[in-house]
Amino acid sequence: MTQSYRFPPGFHWGAATSAYQIEGSPLADGAGPSIWERFAHTPGMMANGDTGDIACDHYHRYKDDVQLMRALGLQGYRFSIAWSRVLPEGTGRINQKGVDFYSRLVDELLENGIEPNATLFHWDLPAALDDRGGWLNRDIAHWFAEYANVMYKALDGRVKRWSTLNEPWVVTDGGYLHGALAPGHRSKYEAPIAAHNLMRASGAGIQAYRAVGKHEIGVVFNIEPKYPASNSPEDIAATRRAHAYMNEQFADPALLGSYPPELKEIFGPAWPDFPEDDFKLTQQKVDFVGLNYYTRAVVKHDPNAYPLKAVPVKQPNTTYTETGWEVYEQGFTDMFTWFKQRYGDIPLYVTENGSAFYDAPVAEGDVVQDPLRTSYLRKHLKAMHHAIEQGVNLKGYYAWSLLDNLEWSLGFAKRFGLYHVDFATQKRTPKATAKFYAQVIETNGAVL
Numbered sequence: 001m002t003q004s005y006r007f008p009p010g011f012h013w014g015a016a017t018s019a020y021q022i023e024g025s026p027l028a029d030g031a032g033p034s035i036w037e038r039f040a041h042t043p044g045m046m047a048n049g050d051t052g053d054i055a056c057d058h059y060h061r062y063k064d065d066v067q068l069m070r071a072l073g074l075q076g077y078r079f080s081i082a083w084s085r086v087l088p089e090g091t092g093r094i095n096q097k098g099v100d101f102y103s104r105l106v107d108e109l110l111e112n113g114i115e116p117n118a119t120l121f122h123w124d125l126p127a128a129l130d131d132r133g134g135w136l137n138r139d140i141a142h143w144f145a146e147y148a149n150v151m152y153k154a155l156d157g158r159v160k161r162w163s164t165l166n167e168p169w170v171v172t173d174g175g176y177l178h179g180a181l182a183p184g185h186r187s188k189y190e191a192p193i194a195a196h197n198l199m200r201a202s203g204a205g206i207q208a209y210r211a212v213g214k215h216e217i218g219v220v221f222n223i224e225p226k227y228p229a230s231n232s233p234e235d236i237a238a239t240r241r242a243h244a245y246m247n248e249q250f251a252d253p254a255l256l257g258s259y260p261p262e263l264k265e266i267f268g269p270a271w272p273d274f275p276e277d278d279f280k281l282t283q284q285k286v287d288f289v290g291l292n293y294y295t296r297a298v299v300k301h302d303p304n305a306y307p308l309k310a311v312p313v314k315q316p317n318t319t320y321t322e323t324g325w326e327v328y329e330q331g332f333t334d335m336f337t338w339f340k341q342r343y344g345d346i347p348l349y350v351t352e353n354g355s356a357f358y359d360a361p362v363a364e365g366d367v368v369q370d371p372l373r374t375s376y377l378r379k380h381l382k383a384m385h386h387a388i389e390q391g392v393n394l395k396g397y398y399a400w401s402l403l404d405n406l407e408w409s410l411g412f413a414k415r416f417g418l419y420h421v422d423f424a425t426q427k428r429t430p431k432a433t434a435k436f437y438a439q440v441i442e443t444n445g446a447v448l
């Protein structure tokens with residue numbers, strides 16, 4: 001009998017984006033600058049000098065983009081809110097025109113039968129708060145709760161699914177340890193403090209929601225399963241460190257109220273003794289957890305690798321995406337199994353999954369042929385189905401991304417979109433993967 005890949009009735013199918021990557025007009029209508037506005041305009045930080053000044057011009061084209069979502073039959077759309085549009089100084093004065101943009105977007109989605117899924121923070125911290133220490137200032141837990149309350153008040157009731165943070169690991173590792181992302185710091189002393197305050201702020205945002213919220217709130221983590229390059233004790237220990245550093249460092253304080261011991265091992269004296277009371281804030285009941293999966297890492301010990309003493313090992317005879325990520329759908333299944341084992345049967349959503357491959361430009365009205373991206377999607381949806389068959393409480397899937405967009409410091413060249421964007425003309429063109437995904441949604445997976 002052939003395997004059926006039909007998903008459970010009511011499985012939720014969507015697509016995801018984030019504010020700075022698609023909106024453009026970062027300073028329009030009274031918006032304040034974010035750290036990404038500053039970082040993108042700092043020479044040398046962005047591939048090809050690309051910035052989010054225009055991006056996909058979604059700030060003006062959102063109605064047309066909602067029609068693109070409708071054309072695919074999307075049931076949900078995951079977007080993020082630019083904190084500094086709403087609170088130009090990060091706290092205090094509200095910029096009503098900023099709030100109004102998101103209110104209009106939500107109404108447009110609802111009018112088209114698409115469920116809004118709002119992320120409060122997807123990396124674009126208000127610059128004014130960075131000037132006050134940003135994620136290094138413990139007060140940010142209160143600043144974030146103040147911002148969250150403004151948005152709950154404005155949108156709750158219409159927005160039924162909220163996330164506090166997108167991927168605190170990337171903010172910490174990219175923004176504070178290695179410096180490849182805003183705000184571009186390079187300090188193993190700052191990284192743990194930023195990481196901890198991110199989770200304190202997430203906890204404060206969830207606590208604030210419990211006082212006024214009518215629906216669901218959670219948090220979104222990127223997970224990259226780690227596999228040892230050999231059975232040597234060194235490689236196994238290196239893999240354990242890499243796993244704790246990326247996959248447990250943020251979910252543990254949120255869901256277990258503690259840190260894995262490997263973090264003290266990794267950071268040594270740079271790892272602060274956080275007050276026990278902090279975990280009463282970081283650990284809050286969540287209605288769901290969002291997991292972003294792209295790839296796995298095979299890990300070996302390397303005494304010179306700072307600070308993990310662990311490095312990834314490139315794998316032979318396999319496919320890598322344009323962002324250098326191995327196509328490894330077994331890791332998707334393994335991730336769910338690990339998560340349920342460690343944190344229990346928490347409702348899960350895949351809040352991001354996708355791949356960047358080179359897309360050849362097409363003639364007007366054609367469909368961009370992107371077989372590698374379609375293959376990636378098909379393999380990962382089947383792997384996700386296996387996880388559900390194994391009893392994982394998976395409620396939905398958001399493809400990354402609706403549109404080609406600004407891939408942060410990698411610029412516009414790395415294209416993850418279901419729709420191709422010609423950034424010179426802003427023309428959107430469906431890729432073959434978009435057509436395939438529309439069939440997946442229409443048949444609830446039976447077409448796989």
Ligand SMILES: OC[C@@H]1[C@@H](O)[C@H](O)[C@@H](O)c2[nH]c(CCc3ccccc3)c[n+]21
Pocket residue numbers: 018021166167170222292294323352400406407408416
């Ligand atoms: O890189 C593709 C997407 C980004 O465009 C999203 O904004 C971000 O949420 C996101 N996270 C990941 C996986 C974590 C990661 C990000 C950057 C570098 C390495 C790993 C991939 N992506």
